[in-house]
Amino acid sequence: MPTKKDIQDLYFMDSRFKLLDIAAYLDRVDRHEGEADFRHPAFSKAVEAMLNPPTDKTRAQAVHLAFSDHSNEPAETAGLQGAYGAVPVKA
Numbered sequence: 545m546p547t548k549k550d551i552q553d554l555y556f557m558d559s560r561f562k563l564l565d566i567a568a569y570l571d572r573v574d575r576h577e578g579e580a581d582f583r584h585p586a587f588s589k590a591v592e593a594m595l596n597p598p599t600d601k602t603r604a605q606a607v608h609l610a611f612s613d614h615s616n617e618p619a620e621t622a623g624l625q626g627a628y629g630a631v632p633v634k635a
Contacts, residue, residue, distance in 0.1 A: 566591075586611060586630035 546554075570587075573580060593606035601609070613631040 582633045583628065583630045 573584060590607045590610035593610040594603050597603045597606035611630050615631075
Protein backbone atom coordinates (compact mmCIF):
# COMPACT_ATOMS: atom_id res chain seq x y z
CA MET A 545 0.00 0.00 0.00
CA PRO A 546 1.58 3.32 -1.04
CA THR A 547 2.18 5.99 1.57
CA LYS A 548 1.35 9.68 1.24
CA LYS A 549 5.03 10.31 0.51
CA ASP A 550 4.92 7.69 -2.26
CA ILE A 551 1.94 9.49 -3.81
CA GLN A 552 3.75 12.80 -3.54
CA ASP A 553 6.87 11.32 -5.10
CA LEU A 554 4.81 10.05 -8.02
CA TYR A 555 2.44 12.95 -8.66
CA PHE A 556 3.76 16.17 -7.11
CA MET A 557 5.62 17.58 -10.13
CA ASP A 558 2.75 16.84 -12.53
CA SER A 559 0.23 18.41 -10.15
CA ARG A 560 2.49 21.41 -9.60
CA PHE A 561 2.63 21.94 -13.38
CA LYS A 562 -1.16 21.71 -13.66
CA LEU A 563 -1.66 24.21 -10.85
CA LEU A 564 0.77 26.66 -12.49
CA ASP A 565 -1.08 26.19 -15.79
CA ILE A 566 -4.39 27.05 -14.09
CA ALA A 567 -2.83 30.15 -12.50
CA ALA A 568 -1.50 31.24 -15.90
CA TYR A 569 -4.93 30.72 -17.49
CA LEU A 570 -6.59 32.90 -14.82
CA ASP A 571 -3.89 35.55 -15.28
CA ARG A 572 -4.54 35.60 -19.05
CA VAL A 573 -8.29 36.05 -18.52
CA ASP A 574 -7.69 38.81 -15.96
CA ARG A 575 -5.34 40.89 -18.09
CA HIS A 576 -7.51 41.02 -21.20
CA GLU A 577 -10.38 43.37 -21.88
CA GLY A 578 -14.04 42.51 -22.27
CA GLU A 579 -16.45 40.51 -20.21
CA ALA A 580 -15.91 36.86 -19.38
CA ASP A 581 -18.82 34.53 -20.06
CA PHE A 582 -20.48 31.93 -17.83
CA ARG A 583 -17.37 29.73 -17.81
CA HIS A 584 -15.37 32.12 -15.62
CA PRO A 585 -17.69 31.98 -12.58
CA ALA A 586 -18.10 28.23 -13.18
CA PHE A 587 -14.32 27.83 -13.03
CA SER A 588 -14.16 29.89 -9.83
CA LYS A 589 -16.93 27.77 -8.33
CA ALA A 590 -14.98 24.61 -9.22
CA VAL A 591 -11.78 25.97 -7.62
CA GLU A 592 -13.76 26.79 -4.48
CA ALA A 593 -15.27 23.29 -4.52
CA MET A 594 -11.77 21.82 -4.77
CA LEU A 595 -10.53 23.88 -1.82
CA ASN A 596 -13.63 23.30 0.32
CA PRO A 597 -15.37 20.10 -0.79
CA PRO A 598 -18.55 19.05 0.97
CA THR A 599 -17.86 16.48 3.69
CA ASP A 600 -19.69 13.78 1.71
CA LYS A 601 -17.73 14.32 -1.53
CA THR A 602 -14.15 13.90 -2.70
CA ARG A 603 -12.46 16.93 -4.23
CA ALA A 604 -12.76 15.37 -7.68
CA GLN A 605 -16.50 14.78 -7.19
CA ALA A 606 -17.00 18.35 -5.95
CA VAL A 607 -15.19 19.84 -8.97
CA HIS A 608 -17.09 17.62 -11.40
CA LEU A 609 -20.41 18.59 -9.83
CA ALA A 610 -19.49 22.29 -9.95
CA PHE A 611 -19.27 22.04 -13.75
CA SER A 612 -22.32 19.76 -14.14
CA ASP A 613 -25.84 20.62 -15.28
CA HIS A 614 -28.19 19.93 -12.38
CA SER A 615 -31.40 20.73 -14.24
CA ASN A 616 -34.14 18.13 -14.47
CA GLU A 617 -35.97 19.54 -17.47
CA PRO A 618 -34.97 18.47 -20.99
CA ALA A 619 -33.82 21.18 -23.38
CA GLU A 620 -36.43 22.32 -25.89
CA THR A 621 -33.89 22.30 -28.72
CA ALA A 622 -30.41 20.99 -29.23
CA GLY A 623 -27.83 23.73 -29.28
CA LEU A 624 -24.20 23.49 -30.23
CA GLN A 625 -22.99 19.99 -31.10
CA GLY A 626 -19.90 20.48 -28.94
CA ALA A 627 -19.44 21.01 -25.25
CA TYR A 628 -18.65 24.18 -23.33
CA GLY A 629 -17.31 22.38 -20.27
CA ALA A 630 -19.65 24.35 -18.04
CA VAL A 631 -23.36 25.04 -17.93
CA PRO A 632 -24.51 28.31 -19.55
CA VAL A 633 -26.56 30.50 -17.25
CA LYS A 634 -30.19 30.52 -18.31
CA ALA A 635 -31.78 33.95 -18.71
